[in-house]
Amino acid sequence: MALIIGLTGSIASGKSTVSHMFHDLNIPVVDADKISREVVNRGEKAYQEIIDVFGEGILTKSKIIDRKKLGAIIFKDETKRNQLNGIVHPAVRERMLEKRDTYVEAGEKCIVLDIPLLFESKLTHFVDKTLVVFVDEDVQLQRLMERDGYTEEEADQRIQSQIPVKEKAKLADAVINNNGTINETNQQLKQILHDWQVL
Numbered sequence: 152m153a154l155i156i157g158l159t160g161s162i163a164s165g166k167s168t169v170s171h172m173f174h175d176l177n178i179p180v181v182d183a184d185k186i187s188r189e190v191v192n193r194g195e196k197a198y199q200e201i202i203d204v205f206g207e208g209i210l211t212k213s214k215i216i217d218r219k220k221l222g223a224i225i226f227k228d229e230t231k232r233n234q235l236n237g238i239v240h241p242a243v244r245e246r247m248l249e250k251r252d253t254y255v256e257a258g259e260k261c262i263v264l265d266i267p268l269l270f271e272s273k274l275t276h277f278v279d280k281t282l283v284v285f286v287d288e289d290v291q292l293q294r295l296m297e298r299d300g301y302t303e304e305e306a307d308q309r310i311q312s313q314i315p316v317k318e319k320a321k322l323a324d325a326v327i328n329n330n331g332t333i334n335e336t337n338q339q340l341k342q343i344l345h346d347w348q349v350l
């Protein structure tokens with residue numbers, strides 16, 4: 152039986168950073184953000200549905216979805232965000248489970264599902280254990296603004312569009328505190344995987 156770990160946190164809390172650590176340990180990761188980009192490619196069902204709802208104005212000159220424009224719309228409007236989620240999430244869920252099952256069939260002992268909205272979308276039944284990457288909100292805001300060049304208002308809108316990470320930490324089977332150095336985060340991950348008898 153494979154152990155399925157649900158890796159989550161809030162925006163810019165450090166999920167991708169921890170996800171790389173899993174890769175380095177040869178533990179496969181299914182990345183919901185990556186899949187959410189694949190399912191809106193030209194020719195996919197969700198691509199046309201997004202145009203039907205948001206209009207041709209959200210396309211670039213080369214007719215691909217302009218993620219900056221779409222983000223600017225949905226992070227300040229909950230109704231529009233729910234509309235986009237309703238289009239994209241079913242396709243993401245389906246592909247995520249296909250990938251998970253492929254790894255299970257290949258005999259992997261531990262598989263990670265990296266799902267930013269694991270709790271918001273009530274997907275915890277997909278996984279055996281939940282692992283939250285936590286940071287204080289001021290660290291999160293700073294790292295988000297630095298990484299993506301957002302203004303404080305833009306960064307704050309994105310943070311507010313999710314359940315606060317300290318609330319997620321209360322729901323988790325294990326929490327990594329990512330306020331410190333990358334090395335400290337790595338040590339915490341290894342300890343948790345040791346406790347869960349993965350390492």
Ligand SMILES: CC(C)(COP(=O)(O)OP(=O)(O)OC[C@H]1O[C@@H](n2cnc3c(N)ncnc32)[C@H](O)[C@@H]1O)[C@@H](O)C(=O)NCCC(=O)NCCS
Pocket residue numbers: 161162163183184187217218219221222225232235236239240243266267268309312313
């Ligand atoms: C709005 C979009 C086009 C913005 O794209 P962009 O490249 O700027 O951001 P990216 O996709 O890399 O997401 C960055 C982070 O934003 C957060 N986020 C993304 N979508 C949402 C959402 N609908 N609600 C809350 N937070 C979200 C997540 O923490 C994610 O890790 C894109 O995020 C999107 O299509 N979102 C809807 C699908 C979704 O929910 N994806 C996240 C989990 S599958």
Ligand SMILES: Nc1ncnc2c1ncn2[C@@H]1O[C@H](COP(=O)(O)OP(=O)(O)OP(=O)(O)O)[C@@H](O)[C@H]1O
Pocket residue numbers: 160161162163164165166167168169184267294295298329330331332333336
């Ligand atoms: N311990 C740390 N010390 C310093 N910087 C860090 C640390 N962990 C992550 N970062 C930086 O903070 C930013 C956010 O981290 P990361 O991209 O891993 O977050 P994420 O949760 O995957 O974000 P998203 O939800 O947007 O996908 C990145 O620029 C990353 O390099």
